[in-house]
Amino acid sequence: MVINTSAALLDAIVLAVVAREERGTYGYKITQDVRQVLELSESTLYPVLRRLQKDGCLTVRDEACNGRNRRYYEVTTAGRERLEKFRGEWDAYTSQINKLFRGEL
Amino acid sequence: MRKYAYLAKLEELLAALPAQERQDALNFYEEYFDAAGSENEEKTAEELGDPAEVARKVLEGEGIAAPEEDSTQPDRNIDPPPAPTIDAAAEQPLPEDLPFAVSQNPVPETPVSPVQTPVRRSFSQVWLVVGVLIALALVIQLAVLASTLGGSDGEKTAASMIDSIESESTEAETLSPAPVDHGFSGSGLVTYTADIRTNGRGTLNIVINSGNVAFQTGKAGKIEVSNVDVSQAVTLSKTDGEDSFTCESNDPATHVTVTLPADAYQAVNVMILNSGAIELGNLQAEEITAITAEGLIQSEQVCAGSLALQTNKGSIWLEKAANGTKYQLERVTLSAPQGYVSARLDAPESSWETKITNGEGYSRTTMADENTETVRYLDVQAGGKIDLQYTK
Incomplete structure (x- = not known):
């Protein structure tokens, strides 16, 4: 694919994936979900989750699952605000580009 | 992996x-x-x-x-070697009755309410748990280990290796760091580099206090030390039969990279006195000895006639041990009294005379098949799980 995914876009995609789950979701599932919409190396996700966590967009909690720990990620209010802001920008951006490509501009 | x-x-x-x-x-x-x-x-x-x-x-x-070792090194072969081909028959799991399995679930399987956050288990704690379980058996293990190593003739023991190093290093001159001249300019990571010969004879000894030692394959023989100020702590002595490198730095970030062509030395000995991992890579030498007081020992495909690996606190992961071009893999000693041992041996199981024990009370000896031309000797000691695979 010739179109690169910027760090900001990747952040937003991850936020959108996590935001779908009310009680949060875990690393492996996030990776699989993101990979359904985007070709992405499996090793890319951890740094993104760390970054979003540091920025206060995600919170984590640990739960036991089959005798092991599993870390759940949940989107915070700040995370939802950032996602909304990005969504707005994305709509404006894509609609302009789409118009151009369709010869409407 | x-x-x-x-x-x-x-x-x-x-x-x-x-x-x-x-x-x-x-x-x-x-x-x-x-x-x-x-x-x-x-x-x-x-x-x-x-x-x-x-x-x-x-x-x-x-x-x-x-760290520098990733991919910044121009002459490093980044491509992994082809996956070892193991015959399907050799892949069969060990029989059920072997007490090898170590519980990987130290946390009891009880439902935990969301309020109660379980303590996250550190990865190294897994090994620690194993270590604690076998702490008592360890004393016996070490005694057995000493007698086994001392008893096998023709094999360099840990003790004799220390002796030879110590006598050697007293004569060694202290070298000041050489200028870096191999494409690392600006990185500032490599603090010492020296050429070593590769004529196929003699012994190379690498002895460090703390840090990691990694071998890689390359045309020229070279030792590099990185991540630490080593100007006062590094010696390299070259005598007729033996090249000995020592680094007395206690900084665990010390990283020693040894580049060698295949069979550059007849024997290669590595010893880490305090703590650190050893990555043998694709090392080839007739005799290979690698010992660390604490840390992982691992390899890609090593070729050796005699291979002795010992980690007093850590595990051994041998991707593959195989014959060399001029010698057969005949003697393998793997000792990890507090860790796991995983190894693939490129020779049929029937050609090995084996002695396998672990800290959970497992002990087995087998004889080689009568018709075997070359009898090979395998001695494995682990604290916990042992995973051995043979080719046909």
Whole structure:
């Protein structure tokens, strides 16, 4: 694919994936979900989750699952605000580009 | 690579991170392996990709420059060697009745309410648990180990190796760091580099106090030390039959990279006195001895006639041990009294005379098949799980 995914876009995609789950979701599932919409190396996700966590967009909690720990990620209010802001920008951006490509501009 | 080998490698590569952040990353990837299923460990490791690449991304994410060993080195062969082909028959799991399995579930399987946050288990704690379980047996293990090593003739023992190193280093001159001249300009990581000969004879001894030692294959013989100020601590002595390199730095970040062509020396000995991992890579030498007081010993495909690996506190992961061009793999000693041992041996199981024990009370000796031309000797001691595979 010739179109690169910027760090900001990747952040937003991850936020959108996590935001779908009310009680949060875990690393492996996030990776699989993101990979359904985007070709992405499996090793890319951890740094993104760390970054979003540091920025206060995600919170984590640990739960036991089959005798092991599993870390759940949940989107915070700040995370939802950032996602909304990005969504707005994305709509404006894509609609302009789409118009151009369709010869409407 | 299996889960624990992968995580151990990652742990080593993330040494530059603060403990908590390193643990978070290791937990993430351990969880990832667990969620992907224990039957898919090899596949998951492949999907995650080279641990060096994973580590690089994690370190970058935490604002730490990745260590030099990743891919910045121009002459380093980045491509992994072809996966060892193991005959399907040799892949069969060990019989059910072997008490090899170590519980990988030290946390009891009780439902936990969301309020109660379980204590996250550190990856290294898994080995610690194993270590504690066998603590009593260890004393016996060490006694057995000493007698075994001392009793096998023709093999260099840990004790004799220390002796030869100590007598050697008294005559060694202290070298000042040589200028770096191999494409690392600006990195500032390599602090010492020296050429070593590669005429196929004699012995190379590498002895360091703390840090990691990694071998890689290359045309010219070279020793590089990085990540630490070694100007006062490094010696390299060259005599007719023996080249001895020592680094007395106690900094665990010390990293020694040894580049050698195949069979550059007849014998290669590595010893880490305090703590550190040994990566043998694709080393080829007729006699290979690698000993660390604490840390992982691992390899890609090593070729040797005699291979002796010992880690007093850590595990051994041998991707493959095979014959060399001029010698047969005849003697393998793997000793990890507090860890796991995983090895693939490129010779039929029937050609081995084996002695295998672990800290959980398992003990087995087998004789080689009567019709075997070359009888090979295998001695394995582990604290916990032992995973051995043979080719046909």
